[in-house]
Amino acid sequence: MYALVRSGSFSGRARWQAVLPVDASAVIGSLLVIGAGAVVLGILLHPFQVRAVRVLEGYWDRWPATAGLAGVLTEMQRRRRQALSARAASALRGGVNARRVAADAYRRMASGAPEDVLLPTALGNALRAGELTAGERYGLATLSSWPRILMQTSDRLSEVLRSARTALDASVNLCWSFLASGTLAAVALYDEPVARWAPPASFLLAAVAYKGAVTAAQAYAGLMHVVYDLHRFDLLDALHHPLPEAEEEIETFWRVSQLLAGRSDAGLPYDHPRRSAPDHVDGSADS
Template sequence: MKEELSHAREVADAVDSATADRSSPAQPYPRLEDQIVSQREFMRYRLRRDRAKRQLDLYPPDEADLLPTRLGNALRAGERRAGERFGWETIDAWPRLYVGLPDSLALAYRSAVDAVDAAAVFCLTFLVVALLAVAAFWDDLALWWVPAAALFLSYASYRGAIASTVTQGILQQVAFDRHRFDMLEALHQPLPATPDEEYKQAEMLSAHFQEANPKDARTYLANQRYAHAEPPRARAIQWLRDRLGAG
């Protein structure tokens, strides 16, 4: 897996360099035909760059997090690119964020998870069928298309599981992008004023979520003040006071 990741990075870097060189030619081409050829070459480089980027997105950013399988790496990449961009440990923060998501986003995420589970089940099922078919039709070469077809379906299901895993990771990123502050409000935590404050607060709360010892968990909330939302009646009274004061 490390060799595949290194190769993908080399391809992406090489294509980026070539694309940058071709994006701004030193002199304009005098003939229209030359301009068309150059534009086609530039578009081919961009397509190669996009393919290389999609390949890199299937791996976690840090090589230390690599797993033996592509499906595992796609899952890990989704975790690393979701909450950890903001300081959250995705595995620990996700259950707390998920319960507060709007129905549309939660439904899309559940659909992606179901697709991953179904594809994984089909992959294993077809693989078992392929192995049993090999044993059953070992002496009958005319029926070897059965295990070959089952093996192909197993591989196709595995690729489908990877694609659904990528979708699952993207939806997790969207959830953290749009609703991480809703989670802070639900936890009665003050909203950070800057990205640095947010990162430190997320790290502190993630450590608190991970702590299994109740006594040790208290240390992560030491000197913290809760931010309780005002009840609707209090907000209405304050609004009325502001209106009367302005009048």
């Protein structure tokens, strides 16, 4: 963007020789402008980070202009999943190589959302696979229990989760940056035949960044499953509910989900042992 503005691309033919600074003061000025602009832009856009991810996930039904496109892309995702299922079923009847194909097809289906809750994009389905299945395997509603169980994770697992989420956010931000750069380049360089490679290159890099975001989302969804595997009982302890017997686990966590959803009549016993009173309450101490 800074190079396009300095070259005058938006007002006519670009003068690319004007982009490069000619002396040390110009270099320092350019670095300050770019650095300050990046910091200010990052601060302004940080509150919209969740929204930036949600848009790429495919939550478009609320906008009339994109609701129809969402339906078309969701159907494409459904057909792709059905094709994977058919490929896996047919490959199971083959030899060793065919079984590898079936295993890969099942892995790809497991990394996406169930067919009845598909979203229009691969990123949305990768995240939804964690949001709707991580806790449900044990009777917990993931969306309502995730903020609470996240506070119970170990330091090592918390660091891994942060790293995966940072990778996801960085890939999403790169995708939006390349999309914006490609759009601006297309507007500014439409009359520059020698520079028409810039918009397609930016859009290609946006596609690569989006693929990276999908991979990061699949890793994050897998870690969500790990959190529930290791810390679901820590959630019960933090909420002061007794641990269930093995055959009562699903029922207990279902009741916890009801409680987190606002139902006060979930019927869960409350286990909050009182601390024993000190031997000396008058401030005296044994010698």
